[in-house]
Amino acid sequence: MLGETPIARALTGFGPGLGYEVAGPPAGGFAAESLAGVHAVVVASHGRDEEDALTAAMRAGVPYVGLVASPRRGAAVVGGLDLTREQRDAVRTPAGLWIGARTPGEIALSILAEVVASVRGRDGARSAAPGGGPAATGRPEPRTAPDPVCGMTVAAVPGTPYSDAGGERRWFCCEGCRTAFEAEPGRYAEAR
Template structure:
């Protein structure tokens, strides 16, 4: 299922039981996937554990972080980096350590064009961890597109740029001379959102260097990382279910 989710660019959290202290219904090695809609596929324990894992996983999907979750009776130990401890309200007791690994799809970059710069953008982008895809004028950007870069040397530029602007793509770049790029951007509504010439000024000359400068500019436009995820308040944790962990 994980491969399918990755191919569909669906974020998820992989929950793996790394330690189980009796009495618990889960065993070390039990796993489950938690999806953005709260669906939990697999097994990491009874209702108390399942509810707590789901709650923490949904919070992690918002932050993009991973953590070790400890579900234990009378949780009250000093906080530790990378560890979230939650009280186990179930009468059966028991302690579970569950590693929650958040899997977020890499940033999707649509690259338009078939010249050296366009090819370098795809190759360098993939090497840098982006989901860089060669695209055509008939491939409108989806809602999860992080960037659209146009390097078509004048072919279908305006149509592609209009589609990207309409879709609200966070980064839109046009590979062109400063004069031509400014003219194209000025001719479009909200054209001031277009980065042209695309890329940070790092003295790039070759196709690979230009691609690197564009990818660096895309990275520079990313939102600041969210603050670390805190554990739930005790009364919230105690509201989860009434069966074994």
């Protein structure tokens, strides 16, 4: 686990209850040899030391490597890694199964569910994610929309913050993004 964010703290709290040892970065930092026997590496550090941790985990063959980030930021970070295309494609970002999670605890739950699926050899672990297709789960996908402020994909369902400012309904990951949008809707008009 890399990070001191609320999501990282929630993962650290929930993991042991599922029988998983959750530890910080290995002594001496992330290096391929220090990751032997590790089943999962989750990076939830808001941009700190992400690249080294992700690269080392993929080169070490860690079965589950996840990055907590918006789809836009995650794609940018992963796209810049010095890895093969296959290795970059294997990094799970945004980390976690798509369950409509919004709070740090809910996001941690979705990540741990994806880790469990990966550790248990369930290759379809991403089938419930946006774009995974409803046929994989037997349920229709939740309707989603990008937050025009931060780029995070959010569930467009009752209870999700939204705004009709600018003449079109848009959904947000949190009240802070909604407030920023409503202060300057023209600035975010192109984001959809």
